[in-house]
Every structure is written in C-alpha cells, then in structure tokens.
Amino acid sequence: MKIPYFPGCTLKTTAKNFELSAIASAKKIGIEFIELDRWNCCGVVSSLTSDDLMKHLAPVRNFLRVQEMNKQGIVENENRMITLCSMCYNTLSLSNQRMKENADDLQKINDFMHREDDDYKGDVDVVHFLSILEEYGFDKLAQKVTKPLKDLKVASYYGCTLLRPKSVGIDDTEDPKILEKFVESLGAEAVDWDAKSRCCGSYHTVNNIDIVYRLVQGIIDDAKKNGADAIITSCPLCAFNLDVRQSEIKEKNSDYQTIPIYYFTQLMGIALEIDKIELGLEFNKIDPEIILTKLNLL
Amino acid sequence: MAKKIKLNDKNTEFYEKIVELSGEQVALCDQCGTCSGGCPFVEEMDITPSQIMRLVMLGQKSVMDSKTMWICASCFTCTVRCPRELDVSKVSEALRQTKLRTAIDEISIEDISKEEAKKLPTIAVVGNFRKFTG
Numbered sequence: 001m002k003i004p005y006f007p008g009c010t011l012k013t014t015a016k017n018f019e020l021s022a023i024a025s026a027k028k029i030g031i032e033f034i035e036l037d038r039w040n041c042c043g044v045v046s047s048l049t050s051d052d053l054m055k056h057l058a059p060v061r062n063f064l065r066v067q068e069m070n071k072q073g074i075v076e077n078e079n080r081m082i083t084l085c086s087m088c089y090n091t092l093s094l095s096n097q098r099m100k101e102n103a104d105d106l107q108k109i110n111d112f113m114h115r116e117d118d119d120y121k122g123d124v125d126v127v128h129f130l131s132i133l134e135e136y137g138f139d140k141l142a143q144k145v146t147k148p149l150k151d152l153k154v155a156s157y158y159g160c161t162l163l164r165p166k167s168v169g170i171d172d173t174e175d176p177k178i179l180e181k182f183v184e185s186l187g188a189e190a191v192d193w194d195a196k197s198r199c200c201g202s203y204h205t206v207n208n209i210d211i212v213y214r215l216v217q218g219i220i221d222d223a224k225k226n227g228a229d230a231i232i233t234s235c236p237l238c239a240f241n242l243d244v245r246q247s248e249i250k251e252k253n254s255d256y257q258t259i260p261i262y263y264f265t266q267l268m269g270i271a272l273e274i275d276k277i278e279l280g281l282e283f284n285k286i287d288p289e290i291i292l293t294k295l296n297l298l
Numbered sequence: 299m300a301k302k303i304k305l306n307d308k309n310t311e312f313y314e315k316i317v318e319l320s321g322e323q324v325a326l327c328d329q330c331g332t333c334s335g336g337c338p339f340v341e342e343m344d345i346t347p348s349q350i351m352r353l354v355m356l357g358q359k360s361v362m363d364s365k366t367m368w369i370c371a372s373c374f375t376c377t378v379r380c381p382r383e384l385d386v387s388k389v390s391e392a393l394r395q396t397k398l399r400t401a402i403d404e405i406s407i408e409d410i411s412k413e414e415a416k417k418l419p420t421i422a423v424v425g426n427f428r429k430f431t432g
Contacts, residue, residue: 009420045372045425048391050321087421164374165385173378199338199373203425206418207405211342211369240419 002074003132004066004081005033008042008088015085015236015263017280022084022129022265024278029144031132033082034074036065042088043095045203053105059095060109063124064116071118080127084265086235090161093126093168128162130178130234130264131170138185145271148187151295154267155191155228156180157219159238160199173197179232182264186271195222200241209245216245220259229291232264239263243285250286260288270297309357316354319392326382327351333376333386342369347376347386354389367393368404368430398432405430 011019023033039062047055066081083089099106100122110119133141156179163169163176171178176197180190198219201212219242223231233239243261250256261284269279276298281288292298317324327348334346343366345353353361361367370390377385398404405426415423 009424014417014419041424044421045428047428048372048385048388049319049395051319052395085421087425160373160375164378165387166378197375199371199375202371202373203422203429204369204371205422206414206426207409207430211339214341215338236419237421237425240422244417 001030002032002034002076003078004069004075005035006039006042006062006081006083006088006092006126007035008039008044008083008085010085010087010236014240017283018084018234018236018239018263018265020278020280021263021269021274024274025265025268025272026129028269028272028274029136029141031136034069036062036069036081039065042085042091044087044091046091046094053108054112056095056098056105057109057112059092060099060120061113061116062092063096063099063120064113064118066124067118067121079123080125080132082127082129082132084129084234086128086159086161086233087237089126089128089170090168094165096122096124096126097167128170128234130162130182133182134178138181141182142185142187145185145187146273147271147297149267149271149295149297150187152188152267152291152297153191153227153229154183154188155193155223155226155231156183156196156264157223157231157233157238157242158197159233159235160197160202161235163197179264183232183267186267188267188271191223191226191228193222193226193228195219200238202237202241205237205241205245212241212245213249216241217249220246223259224257228259230260230262230267232262232267234264247285258286260284260286260291262288303356303358305357308359311357312359313354313357315396316389316392319395320385320388322384322386322388322392324351324354324384324389327355327384328382330381332379332381336375336379337370338373338375339369339371347390350393351384351386351389354393362393362397366390367397372429394429395432398430401432403431 043058183190201215205212266279334348367390372387
C-alpha cells in the first residue's frame with residue numbers, strides 16, 4: 001500500500017528517530033510512505049478563535065499536494081494523508097474539519113491560494129499511523145512479529161493531541177486502548193496507568209520549564225509506580241519533554257531513577273527485527289538500550 | 299456583606315467580544331467546577347478556569363490581569379469533560395488574543411538562550427510563539 005505522507009518539521013530535526021523507525025517498520029509490513037512534494041508547516045498549534053481563517057492557510061495548502069499526487073498517478077485513489085507527529089495530526093485534522101464543515105471558509109482559503117493549479121475540494125482525510133495500523137489489524141501485525149518483546153512492560157503515553165478534542169481524537173478521550181492493543185501485538189505487556197493522557201506541559205518547555213518539570217515528574221512517577229520499564233509516545237514534543245527534561249531532572253538529582261522513552265515505531269522496529277541503526281536509537285536521550293539488552297531484545 | 303457587581307454597557311461589550319472570538323456561549327456555564335478539577339495546570343494558576351468563566355460571564359475586564367490564560371496550554375482536558383459542552387480552551391484563546399491584538403507580546407525571542415534554542419523541537423518553539431506573540 002502506498003500512502004501520501006506528511007512529515008512535518010520536527011521529524012526532520014529533533015525527531016529523526018521517529019521518522020526513520022516509522023518508515024522502516026511500515027515498509028516491513030508492506031506500507032510505503034510517499035512524502036508529499038513541497039509540504040509546508042502544519043500550522044502548529046491549532047488556532048482556536050473564530051475569526052482566524054488566515055491561520056488555516058498553511059495546513060490546508062498541504063492537502064493540495066495530496067490531490068496532485070492522485071492526479072499525477074503517484075498514488076492511486078488514495079485521499080488519505082498519513083501523519084506521525086500527533087501535533088501535526090491534530091492541527092491538520094482540525095483545519096480540515098473546518099474546511100469540510102464550512103463552505104464559505106473553504107472558498108475564502110481557495111481564493112487566497114489562487115496561484116495554485118487547483119482548488120482544495122475538501123476530500124482529503126488526515127489519518128494517524130496508529131489508525132492505519134489498527135485498520136491493518138493488530139492480529140496481523142502480531143503475526144509479522146519475529147522477536148516478541150517478551151517481559152517488556154510498556155506504559156503507553158497518549159498525551160493530548162491524539163485524543164482531544166473529541167472531534168479529531170483517534171480513540172476514547174478518557175479510556176483509550178489503541179496503543180495498548182499495539183503494545184500487546186508486539187508481544188510486550190501493556191501497563192495500566194493513570195497519567196496516559198495527562199498533558200506534559202507542551203510548549204511551556206520553551207519559557208516556563210518548571211511547569212514541565214513538575215508535570216513530567218508526575219507522569220514518570222506514575223509509570224514507575226505501575227511497574228513500567230519503558231514509555232512510548234507518538235508526539236515529538238511529548239518525547240522531548242519526557243526524555244530530555246527527564247534527563248535534566250536526573251542531572252539535578254543523581255538518585256532519580258529514569259525510565260527510557262521510545263517512539264512507538266521504535267519498539268515496533270525492534271519486534272520486527274529491524275537493525276537498531278535504522279531505528280535511530282542513538283538519538284534517544286535516556287539510554288534506550290539497557291532494558292532491551294537486559295531482556296535479550298537487541 | 300456580599301460584594302455587589304453592577305453590570306454596565308462596557309461589561310456587556312467585553313462579554314460579547316469574548317463570545318464572538320471564542321464562539322462559545324460562556325453564560326451557559328453552570329459553575330460546576332469540572333474544568334478546574336481536571337486541569338493539569340491548575341496549581342500554577344492564580345485563578346481557576348471556572349473563575350475565568352465566571353468573570354467573563356460578568357464582563358469583568360479584570361480577568362485580563364490573571365496569569366491563568368497564559369498557563370492554559372490548550373490541552374482540551376476541560377473541553378472534553380464540560381457537561382455543558384463548552385470549549386473552555388477556546389475562551390482562554392480568545393482572552394490571549396484580546397491581549398496579543400493590542401500589539402503586546404507575552405514573550406520575546408531574546409528570552410530564549412542560544413543553547414536552549416538549539417535543542418528545542420521546532421514544534422515547541424513555533425507553538426510557543428503562536429500562543430504568546432501576536
């Protein structure tokens with residue numbers, strides 16, 4: 001299956017390990033990501049005021065590239081656009097929703113993009129890779145696993161943008177299960193915990209780090225309390241806060257027990273026996289190899 | 299003795315402005331406190347999200363002096379739980395925009411050290427500026 005793929009800026013910079021591991025893992029199960037030609041910023045974060053139409057221009061312009069890929073035959077009748085970064089998924093989905101629900105707004109945006117070859121027709125669907133995996137089937141994924149992640153206890157961290165607001169959430173807002181099903185399909189043990197959808201502090205990491213330290217510590221403590229060996233995420237900003245900010249907490253307090261943070265696709269790659277170089281493990285801040293080596297998974 | 303608040307045209311004007319910008323009928327708020335109870339940031343706030351809703355409902359411009367709207371990170375926890383289905387995140391955004399549109403930014407790019415700027419993810423920086431600058 002070939003599917004148009006929107007990477008977003010962070011996957012080309014601080015989250016290379018996410019992109020590398022996702023593309024390699026998807027390929028292994030027969031899903032090929034075709035990167036959009038001339039993609040631009042998703043417009044992060046989604047604009048929430050009623051009169052801010054201009055801020056939806058950037059996200060919507062990307063949908064034209066998906067239309068073009070279909071027109072040029074690069075993909076066949078594939079109106080879905082796959083995303084990895086949860087924040088891109090959220091921003092793009094909310095803008096798309098506004099275009100689909102409001103013909104006047106769509107017309108205005110199209111008028112702004114008059115130098116483009118075509119208008120956006122409103123028929124692209126933004127999907128997250130996890131939803132594609134769910135559609136592929138977690139049972140089928142389990143059959144592809146050649147190295148089950150036996151005895152690895154994984155806490156699935158959803159954060160905010162995969163689940164909220166409800167209109168774009170990929171699963172139940174209060175009791176999501178998709179990541180846990182994914183974890184079990186890899187042969188690992190899914191840990192039940194409270195902090196799975198609690199905000200990590202998000203962009204406050206730029207100018208108000210203390211808030212992030214407090215929230216990150218709460219999330220990590222809850223994962224440890226429930227016996228997790230590892231936390232997985234699909235958001236490069238959550239990953240940065242949980243991984244880099246957690247390592248800074250450790251620098252200040254040497255007794256602090258850290259817990260490694262992985263992109264969900266990195267664990268998928270391990271279970272599919274993809275070489276660790278292709279999974280970008282070297283870009284993870286808190287040593288991701290100790291627990292994997294201990295359990296003979298590397 | 300209970301403090302009396304007399305509403306005037308200016309209160310109504312401010313209330314209507316926030317309703318228009320947010321698209322939310324703030325007066326529907328029951329003051330049940332669910333938003334404040336579930337907010338992961340409430341410890342950092344000077345007044346709670348439900349107090350914000352009440353002040354907006356009464357058209358009290360003093361709400362703009364609170365830090366709460368800047369602490370709110372649009373995590374939508376309140377939004378998905380509100381029994382009146384009000385999007386409290388949108389009300390925070392409307393308040394932020396009301397300030398930012400007077401050309402007063404909440405942060406300056408110089409506040410970020412070069413060392414930090416190098417390691418921060420792009421979405422953190424762009425997201426931050428989208429929320430704190432006009």
